[in-house]
Amino acid sequence: MTGLDPAKLPRHLAIIMDGNGRWASGQGFARTKGHEKGADTIRTATTECARLGLEQLTLYAFSHENWKRPRAEIAFLMRLLSKFLVRERPTMMDNNVRLTAIGRLDDLPASARKDLDESIAQTAGNNGLNLCLALSYGGRAEIVDAVRSMFEEVAAGTLDPKSIDESSVSARLYQPGRDPDLLIRTAGERRISNFLLWQISYAEIFVTNACWPEFSVDELHAALRDYAGRTRKFGGLVDPRPEAVQR
Ligand code: FPP
Numbered sequence: 001m002t003g004l005d006p007a008k009l010p011r012h013l014a015i016i017m018d019g020n021g022r023w024a025s026g027q028g029f030a031r032t033k034g035h036e037k038g039a040d041t042i043r044t045a046t047t048e049c050a051r052l053g054l055e056q057l058t059l060y061a062f063s064h065e066n067w068k069r070p071r072a073e074i075a076f077l078m079r080l081l082s083k084f085l086v087r088e089r090p091t092m093m094d095n096n097v098r099l100t101a102i103g104r105l106d107d108l109p110a111s112a113r114k115d116l117d118e119s120i121a122q123t124a125g126n127n128g129l130n131l132c133l134a135l136s137y138g139g140r141a142e143i144v145d146a147v148r149s150m151f152e153e154v155a156a157g158t159l160d161p162k163s164i165d166e167s168s169v170s171a172r173l174y175q176p177g178r179d180p181d182l183l184i185r186t187a188g189e190r191r192i193s194n195f196l197l198w199q200i201s202y203a204e205i206f207v208t209n210a211c212w213p214e215f216s217v218d219e220l221h222a223a224l225r226d227y228a229g230r231t232r233k234f235g236g237l238v239d240p241r242p243e244a245v246q247r
Pocket of ligand 1: 017018019020021036038039042060061062081084133187212
């Protein structure tokens with residue numbers, strides 16, 4: 001019994017996974033142990049979101065700014081990413097999960113990029129949860145890339161500047177689609193950290209003190225229950241979405 005009303009679940013959940021290092025230090029481990037445990041938490045959270053019938057789970061796995069970390073930590077994270085991508089293929093297939101990715105993916109080392117492309121291809125036919133990994137991702141960079149592509153289209157004569165509106169920008173993001181309904185951040189910080197800047201305009205935000213490696217199914221349910229109790233008004237007086245009445 002989860003006490004969760006399926007009609008009140010977010011359709012798109014985004015998570016800023018933070019606190020791997022803090023969790024590891026607190027346990028007397030090296031930071032790398034926190035990242036390894038964090039990869040296990042991704043599996044747990046993904047499987048539960050798929051079971052609950054969410055449409056999309058977007059995870060901030062490696063930010064544009066994370067390239068500033070020590071080389072050894074970056075190398076460890078990239079190897080862990082590859083290992084995760086290969087190891088989790090059977091679980092993704094068993095759970096009907098489709099893997100996708102957003103970010104400047106060309107920045108990734110060739111081996112990680114290859115493993116990513118293979119997992120994306122292998123799971124492309126699945127029609128359950130879309131697990132979207134944000135890799136070498138920055139929200140401002142994403143908006144810059146969208147603006148640049150609009151300028152190129154204007155220069156080519158295929159886009160009329162007068163026709164540009166919010167939907168024109170949304171359509172040119174890395175993965176156009178439904179904006180997140182709920183954004184969870186672990187490890188207590190109250191920051192957005194350049195994540196999905198355009199898309200989270202009206203997302204509900206939930207911050208938990210739990211570090212990502214200890215973010216359990218119970219913690220996830222607590223966030224989902226909290227979300228179920230919110231009234232979304234999108235700047236108006238009542239929730240205007242048809243799915244607010246019928247999901
Ligand atoms: C923040 O912890 C976490 C990240 C760098 C992103 C998430 C990374 C993982 C969950 C590792 C596995 C990822 C994949 C895709 C296999 P932090 O190091 O910033 O923690 P701290 O703020 O406590 O130092």
